[in-house]
Amino acid sequence: MKKTRVTLRRKAIANGKFSLYLDFYPPCLNEETGEYSRREFLKLYLFAKPKNVMEKMNNAECQKTAELICIRRQNEMAKNDIYTPFELEQLRIREIGEKSFLQYFKKQADKRYGNNQKIWLSAIQHFIDFLESGDLKFKDVTVALVDDYRDYLLSARSRRTGEKLARNTALSYYNKVKTTLKKAYKEQLLQRDINTGLECIKEQESDRNYLTMEEVISLFKAKCPKEQVKRVGLFAILTGLRYSDIAKLKWKEVINTQSEGCYIRFTQKKTEKPENLPISEEAFEIMGDRGADNSPVFPDLKKWDFDRTIPVWVAAAGISKHITFHCFRHTYATLQIASGTDILTVSKMLGHKSIKTTQIYTKVVDERKREATGKIKLDKNF
Known part of the structure; x- marks a missing residue:
């Protein structure tokens, strides 16, 4: 086998500089591209005609660094000539093992x-x-x-x-x-x-408060101290969107066409995943008049406004449950499954990474069905 020789060379480039690179002969395999190559550019540059002390220092440092890299590469090439493939793999494993x-x-x-x-x-x-x-x-x-x-x-x-x-x-x-x-x-x-x-950590199922359809209607009819809180809350119930995604929603992300209807094309803040979410005409109407592309659909939202106002609004609707903004998302999911929407579709609408997360809502619906079985009773004295 012919030994690979590594030579440090320079190439003239624009702005009166030289680019330093390594020349391999014969060519060696580039592990990143899978192709044989003769050149490795080091991204180190020399001034062709240094004008001051700083430029001279730069030249000296870059030259020294390049020479050290050249020596290192030559040693690596020598390993390939000296060691068997098995020995090289053992060396690789040992080197990686020392990394952090x-x-x-x-x-x-x-x-x-x-x-x-x-x-x-x-x-x-x-x-x-x-x-x-x-x-x-x-x-x-x-x-x-x-x-x-x-x-x-x-x-x-x-x-x-x-x-x-x-x-x-x-x-x-x-x-x-x-x-x-x-x-x-x-x-x-x-x-x-x-x-x-590894032994896993089992997920703990948490209570997910939600509103029934009757309670949603009561909430819709009830007076809310702040109209914007009511609009955004109902929008969340109709779309299942998180507060963080509603707060950053811009008009350019809202699309309405005759062929496909209305949908939102956005990136989830939590998962950083792009989503296409179809929304109903009611949800579209709640957004109001379209603004400029880069303007928010619901401007000037303040989270603490919702935290303070939602309990008052819920109480005005005659609902005694502890309801937070995130419960509107649970409501959307639960009502979708209860109305017969298949779990895979609901999972996609919510933007869940795993369908296992969505299955929690099916358990909620199953519990409601179990409760319903006891509501029809026969008179045993007939």
Whole structure:
């Protein structure tokens, strides 16, 4: 086998600069593209005619860095000539094992946005608290360690309130680690699929207050201290949208055509997933007159306004349940399933990642059916 020679070269580019690159001969395989190539551009640049001390320093530093990279690449090529494929794989495994799993975990959080990223960062902080040592190498990631982290989460306290973590919060944090493990295995950073040996955290079913159809009608008829709260609340019942998505909804996301009717094309704030949500004529009418494309459909919303006003509005409708804004979303889902809409369609309308989340509402409807069976009674004295 002919040995690969690596040479540092420069190429003249615009603005009076040179671009530094490595020249491989014979060409070597680029693992990213799967093709053989002779050049690797280093994204390091020299001034052709340095005019001051700063430019001279830049040239010296870039040249030194490029030379070090060149030596490193030559050593890597030498490994390929010296070691067997098996030995090379063992070297790769050993090198990866020394890398930081914690830093890899943090990189996964960096790829998220908004509230989702906040949850990831909280999960990482709890993982750091659990480790105590401050870091974790890939070679030290085991089923036993992740199981210990699971046990830690089930007894851990919130860093914000000091109270014990809710079971579903612990589940959310645990799933962030499992997602990272799955990705690491897929990228061959782990030699085994750790997830297959892990014990899960069971989701705790929470009470999901909702309104019956009769209560929705009562709410519609009832007087509300703030008209905007009523409009947005009814809109949520008719669409199932979260408050966060309604608050950021713009007119350019509202589409109405003769062939397809009215629908909303938006990106969920929670999941960051693009959605196409068909809405009813009633929901469309509630939005009012169309504004400019970039203007909000419901301007100047304040969450605390809803938190204060909804209980007053609900009481005015003669409803004694504890109802929050998010209960309007539960109402939409429950009424859809109760009216016969199949669960897959409801799941898509709500933008759920998993149909398991939507199945909670079918249990609510089944409980109502069970209650209904006892409402028809025979007179035993006939």
